[in-house]
Amino acid sequence: MIVPDSHPRRQSLLLRERVAAGVKSGFTSSVGLIAHGRGEAFDYLLGEETTPVAEAACRAAAAQLLLAERPVLSVNGNVAALVPEEYVALGKAIPAPIEVNLFYRTPERMRFMEAQMRSHGCENLLCNEDARIGVDSERGKVDARGQAVADVILVPLEDGDRTEALKRAGKFVVTIDLNPLSRTARKADITIVDNIVRCVPLMTRFVGDLRDRDDLEEITRSFDNKQNLRDSLQVMKARLDDTHSVD
């Protein structure tokens, strides 16, 4: 399927194809396709651009990941489909290992995920399930070298149960979620309401820019996640008011 250069929704259609390709390759679940559609609707309400609100959250997240003693980047099927290279670059910049974290976990999908991430240059990849967070069965499994001992975890496009379990385990949780009303968005310590394809490269830039600053703690302390979420909601509401009328 070729998307014409002139198509007004070209970027959005290309992203769809990346997720569909992930399903075909076996590491993205078909339910991930649904999650992607949901993200599309919220991104539309954002104007499909990184808002100043999201940029502030992304900067605070970069500072927190630099402050961490044991940062971990969690990767699932949609992240691996949408930003494999960019995610590996972020891991190298911090530096932080990347841990595979599948909601629908099977040995086969784990192998496909590993292949996808390694083929995009990932060297520091954690795939074990030899530890546990939270009480929930399969989805509580984590790598003993990764999330189990991490202090700051980036979990983009995450399920609410998992986020809550990470919080209960005392982790500092950073997420990227287009839905400012999701449980993950509300429970995380820093929520970046943005499309992951725009957000991850921006975070890598912030990591580079902030690395030598001595006010990283001040940057994260002054960030108010609840206010930031309210501001994102206002952006979406204004767009519903603004561009769409029923005539």
Add this chain to the structure above:
Amino acid sequence: MIVPDSHPRRQSLLLRERVAAGVKSGFTSSVGLIAHGRGEAFDYLLGEETTPVAEAACRAAAAQLLLAERPVLSVNGNVAALVPEEYVALGKAIPAPIEVNLFYRTPERMRFMEAQMRSHGCENLLCNEDARIGVDSERGKVDARGQAVADVILVPLEDGDRTEALKRAGKFVVTIDLNPLSRTARKADITIVDNIVRCVPLMTRFVGDLRDRDDLEEITRSFDNKQNLRDSLQVMKARLDDTHSVD
């Protein structure tokens, strides 16, 4: 995959799995999965419940279907995945035949659709493509006993092109669409902004309740679709505005 009973988004996850199962069975397209995800986002903004606004539209729709001389219920891959039994029950209650209507139509998918609907008790199923509405190639094909001669057509989760073709052909179009901004939502005569899994059983109840009323025409005449759509948008805006949602 088993969704835990305790998961707060259990209902939503189960619906996802029904659509994913439709793809696996071959009658739902993978693009239908993305569409389902977009619907989920709008349902989120509705509070995942049937609003009084949607209920009013659903009641008017039931009245119009009872008034029709030749009502037809159109079924596509997402409808067949989400509410096969409930849709058959609605068809029996009115009564009205159900016509298969696929955006991506292949003989194989038509066979799978037929099997899905018949296995859920559908006896009055129309699958021919021996007539045509509108100017558009493949997607203009309809059954000569169904949409071609129908006066009132229920087309849930419908593409805008198709809705416009039905309107040009002089049909009274009723739709169920979670996105009040879609072309289908704006072009239909009655648009119910609701999740189809809640809406179809409700419509069946209205059909039962209204059947013997002699003021059906008054009920449909007093319904203002554009105002109803504006009211649905207001519900969504109010939810985005609700500061309690970020507490």
